[in-house]
Amino acid sequence: MKLAYGERNSQFGHVYLPTSPAENGVPVIVLVHGGYWSTEFGLTIETAIARDLAARGAVVWNIEYRRVGEEGGGWPRTGNDVVAAISALDGPVRYALPEHIASAADWSRVTVIGHSAGGQLGVWAVAQLGAVTKRAAISTVIAQAAPLDLQSGGRAGRPSLRALMGASIKQAPQLYRDASPVEQAPFPAHVVAIHGELDESVPVEVSRDYVHRVVHAGQSAELIVVPGEGHDVFVNPRSRGHRETVRVLGI
Secondary structure: OEEEOOOOOOOEEEEEOOOOOOOOOEOEEEEEOOOOOEOOOOHHHHHHHHHHHHHOOOEEEEEOOOOEOOOOOOOOHHHHHHHHHHHHHHOHHHHHOOHHHHHHEOOOOEEEEEEOHHHHHHHHHHHHHOOEOOOOEEEEEEEEOOOOOOOOOOHHHOHHHHHHHOOOOOOOHHHHHHHOHHHOOOOOOEEEEEEEOOOOOOOHHHHHHHHHHHHHHOOOEEEEEEOOOOOHHHHOOOOHHHHHHHHHHOO
16 A cells, blocks of 8 residues: 655655464564666566565565655755655554554564665655654664765766766765765664675675674674675565565565
8 A cells, every 4th residue: 555654745654564474573664775876777676576575575665765766866955855754654654554464564673775875865854764763663774785984985976876966975074974874873773784695786895894893883783695696686586585575584
């Protein structure tokens, strides 16, 4: 079902109900799609993943947000939309669920999954929330092939990132720093960075460096490297990358 979490055209998401919900402890998962923060990609690239996770017994909230190329897209509004979408677990999402599912859902152990640009947005948004909403707590963030450091390794010069920021890193270095997941203060959730060994879009070293740095700073985090796979496997429910994600979820 489609639900709005704001008044703008792209402030909505799709809710998927578990095919066979357990009587208690139904997982709650938020999906944040990638695609260079651009309107060239939308939440439907996660549809197959959302359906698979729902078939495994989870409530899935697959979110859209304002992207570069539409009114209101760009930083920090794009990031703030993801914060608002996660916070919608408290109201629109919870109230849309059948009563027996809402009461069985485990709102104390929500997982946020973000692929590529969606991983940057997901980790950043959970950091802003301190891993809690008014009525839910986020226990795990899964960052799949995500650009978790926006300031180094040549990423700051990429056209897609500059379009998101609306300025170069030389013009607005603090803006890039503030948006970079690796620069966020530790928050009370476990971050799992899952990355394909053969990723040419976002090298695996990005996730490796992120985990090393944030663990040193006090963040709970780990790295999982998927052998023989690249960047886009995480939107394929038949991939090893997806199987690793499911293993982390425990479903």
